Amino acid sequence: MKRYFVTAAALLLVLSGAAGCGNKQNTDSAPVKVSVESINNKTVDELKLLYQGTWEVSVVFVDNHDGIQFDFDRYKFKEDGTGLFIPQNSKHEDIKWAVTPEGDLEITYTERDGKVSDFEYVGGNLVNFEKEDRGVVETHLAKCEDINSEPNKIIKP
DSSP, X not given: OHHHHHXXXXXXXXXXXXXXXXXXXXXXXXXXOOOOOOOOOOOHXXXXXXXXXXXXXXXXXXXXXXXXXXXXXXXXXXXXXXXXXXXXXXXXXXXXXXXXTTSOEEEEETTTTTEEEEEEEETTEEEEEEEETTEEEEEEEEEEOOTTSSOOOOOOO
16 A cells, blocks of 8 residues: 555656756747836935946946947036035036935036036936937946045945
8 A cells, every 4th residue: 555655656756846947948039128217215415425426327227228439428416415416527517405305316417508408327327318319328336435535435236
């Protein structure tokens, strides 16, 4: 009796394993869309402290393609909510910055008729998405040391 039970259990195990190993071909060739939602658990005051300092453009994507030419522009965010936009090949511009209730960084370019850019804090970078004629431009800023003064205290995410 024991032998029949063991044989039946072994046969059941083999059959259940075989049923789960079928070769199922995926015929759907539609592209897969992936999205990421950034969730930040820092307070507005913590983000203000985190955003202070010097940040520079680290990478730019246009319609999800990297490798395009871009300038190494810098931003300097001061404690009082003011700062500088430092383009690679032109004069510095005054800016104002604030942290929104959602935790995003809002930059107002005072010399560009109040143009506003919003950056999200994602994985240690500040990321901006803007629609332009050439497509959706995704700009990433990375925190760096200030070359004009003592190095900033870098706050790890």
